[in-house]
Amino acid sequence: MHPLLRAVLEYGPIIGFVIAYLIFREDMFRVGGTEYTGFVAVTAAFIPLFLFGIGALWALTGQIARLQIATAVMLVVFGGLSVWFNDPRFFKMKPTAIYLLLALLLAAGLLRGQFWLQYIFDDMIHLKDQGWRVLTRRMLGLFLVSAAANELVWRTQSETVWVTFETIVMPILVIAFFLTQLGVFVDHATLAPAKKKRGKARR
DSSP states (O other): OOHHHHHHHHHHHHHHHHHHHHHHTTOEEEETTEEEEHHHHHHHHHHHHHHHHHHHHHHHHSOOOHHHHHHHHHIIIIIHHHHHTTOTHHHHHHHHHHHHHHHHHHHHHHHTTOOHHHHHHTTTOOBOHHHHHHHHHHHHHHHHHHHHHHHHHHHHSOHHHHHHIIIIIHHHHHHHHHHHTHHHHHHTBOOOOOOOOOSOOOO
16 A cells, blocks of 8 residues: 555544644534534544544555554544533543553553563564563553543643644654664564465475
């Protein structure tokens, strides 16, 4: 897939959500006799747009990331609750639920001696077991801090501040986190395992 098309399908819905929110945040929409704020109305439009982007990626590449599936499920559940109950708080709690779910999965993997990050990133990052262990512990901490930060921001700050935090500040912080882990990637790097060829070998 062309990188530009992939970027549009992956990030287009999020950018569209931010732009639509900034345009309609002060408006009220009446549907079926019920009034909805601009935030809830934009959320209702964002859900099918996000699902369309994931579906298009799946149709064009034949692959879909497990994290994207989890995000889609959380979006439908919490976004749907926000629209159903006309309450934006459910949508604002979605990132917290995602961060805590990821932290729980990483913690469960560590207790079993498994590194779920390796399962997700092994095609891009090749580390020794000790490297995966260190990175998993640090990302577990990152997810817990992110969950706490999301709760703090949406409960104490304005809606606009929360949208800015989740769509701009958090991605920057995640990029900064991975940049600080370059030492782990260098110290624990290993060669990529050779891929097995399909079919019987010729004699």
